[in-house]
Amino acid sequence: MAGLHVSLRSIDGVAMSGDISIDNMMQKALEIPGLLSLAAGFTDNGLAPRAQVQEICNAILMDDSRAETLQYGLPIGRRKLREQLAHRLVKQDQANGATPTPIGADETIITTGSQQALFLAVQALCEPGDIILVEDPTYFVMLDVLRTLGVRAVAMPAQNDTLDIDALDDFFAQLQERGDLDRVRSMYLISYFSNPSSKCLSLEQKTGLLDAMKRHHLHVPIIEDIAYREFFFEAPYPAPSLLAWETPEIPILLTGTLTKLFSTGLKVGWLIVQEPALRQRLADLKRCQDFGTANFPQAICEEAIERGMLDEYLDYMRPIYHEKARALDAGLRENGLQDLGWTWEPAGGALYLWLRAPEGVATGPASDLSRICLEEKVIYVPGELCSAGEGAGRVRLSYGSLTPEDLYEAAARFVRAAKRVADR
């Protein structure tokens, strides 16, 4: 299909190895001994639930009646797993005060990670040249998908790194004036502990957004990415998913993952779509793309839910990742980053801090900061990559894979680099 772009594309994927062609910056970084990466959005290998997965594999593989787990499954995924997922979602939305439309296994499609769900959604909804509206900032891998498929990402207005509802009327009117509103095919939202901003969309924002879309007759499906919804530190964020609003004119394509925190190596994501024609289109594309996500990892996830292991593991991990988040935050503060004029908010979940540099300090791949960070043996994701708007002067730091001690040290290095930039 149209134009494939290759630059800066694999930061989340390649920090483990320099195996594929990437930007010089990343390539160089990977060759530096002792480098601490705050760039890769990985979880911590040392915390992988090896014992749990082993127990499940043994149980499955010793059971004569479950030889089917080593066989093809359905293209849309294991029925029981789809039931579990739908049930889980309904329960979460109810806990957040919603009385959601009943969702069932039939509305659910299992995907190879939530990455495949995003790709399927874009491919099902867009032709090259179409527009998808995104938050500013947004998930940079989604921007890569859009570029690769020739779809234009247009940033919606933001305030304080989250959707600015009050500015939407003007924004939609401008799109209309430019003749672009008719090319908008979808909207992409990361509504819980966003990568990279760590923000959630409130009940008021969700209501306001849907109302504004209706006022402007923007009746297009919303892709709501709730990948980090269950990856909170102290309490779930108290807003239901967009399904709870029951807006037939704006179909919701909900997507998430079971394995981002549990075991990314199993790679089991999902899509929930109520609108029948769109769901059929997604199922057709899924079938053609890979004839169904590998059955065995699905069976492992199914069993992890059934045995309560997934929830136990999430409960066990939350304070551990919270401690990581606090170690990075403390390292930045105690080494004096705020005194240099940098600002950020603590994270309530997921894996990221989103920093704003002082006025005039560039953070892009070719910036002094980026170069000096390499000298200090620490790397980050430049904000430009996470934005379809400007994104300049921003930095994404991830605390997922390093230990609290290394995070503190990485933070100290980052602050040293920021000081050197300030002193120039």
Added chain:
Amino acid sequence: MAGLHVSLRSIDGVAMSGDISIDNMMQKALEIPGLLSLAAGFTDNGLAPRAQVQEICNAILMDDSRAETLQYGLPIGRRKLREQLAHRLVKQDQANGATPTPIGADETIITTGSQQALFLAVQALCEPGDIILVEDPTYFVMLDVLRTLGVRAVAMPAQNDTLDIDALDDFFAQLQERGDLDRVRSMYLISYFSNPSSKCLSLEQKTGLLDAMKRHHLHVPIIEDIAYREFFFEAPYPAPSLLAWETPEIPILLTGTLTKLFSTGLKVGWLIVQEPALRQRLADLKRCQDFGTANFPQAICEEAIERGMLDEYLDYMRPIYHEKARALDAGLRENGLQDLGWTWEPAGGALYLWLRAPEGVATGPASDLSRICLEEKVIYVPGELCSAGEGAGRVRLSYGSLTPEDLYEAAARFVRAAKRVADR
């Protein structure tokens, strides 16, 4: 993207369950108690290598140094597995007399089954309206992929159910006259124990095909699907892959699977491409589609190769599937199908018999044969589905999933149905 077609699309995938919307015929069939399916292209659940996979899972998950198997891998797949695959291919081609260009891990991309490899190839090479040339018959799931992506499948001339090299010059000339030759973007070949014909492409056919393409300046990549190459019964088929011809003007996109016979539930396939620009394009699409095939099943396959378990298992399975093939063949012969004018050849590998009905007997989804087979509680895949040309009067029977006893019984039922059709 353009036009999604949904009919008759999932026979290989849905015979396990009536979970998704399919043709009435299949839907009805699945509700019939005691039905024996010769339709689904599955291997035998009862023969799944559960003990082997269990041993490997335990070894991997108890090893501290291998926690990375539960983490993301590279988008193009595990390096060691790619090395193993490349090595395996070079060895096979050498055993068949070729001195192939050295292939390495860098030329190899791991995919979620060979199905994803086919989808990636079509998406990388074609726009809607483009043409891919296919054999007649060909893999019906590939025809589904082409329809779904809006790509036209055009059948090449065949004789005795395999590529008719002598007819290629006329065929290419006709394409040229119709103005279609310029829209041909690729060619799809199943060169070992084809699904459905069970034929292999000989050395002479491969040479003749490449020569004809060069004569007509048809310099497009060939997708060579060798999924069943290692699934022979008595001896490997003695022709190397097309890589051995070293034709830079006709890039080869070789694809296969590690798990079709071993464990389809692990779903690990692969692509080997030497041409750098095409390989980069495929890697970009793969990265965007799912950010890499699940790492844990890849690690299981890697270990199965390393421990020699994959080869042991293949050696163990060959006579078992050979016996199945013979049971189906015997059931058809001994119950008198030949006497009714039906013809077929025994299979040398893989999972299929490809039958030709006597002149005038229809075999399509709406035919008497199809209806009466349902009454006799046996189902098959109509030849029309496996052909971009006519395919009428053909039947694909699969012997993968049933026991020899059930295969003999299913054959008896099929012959009864054929007799009832003949008697009308």
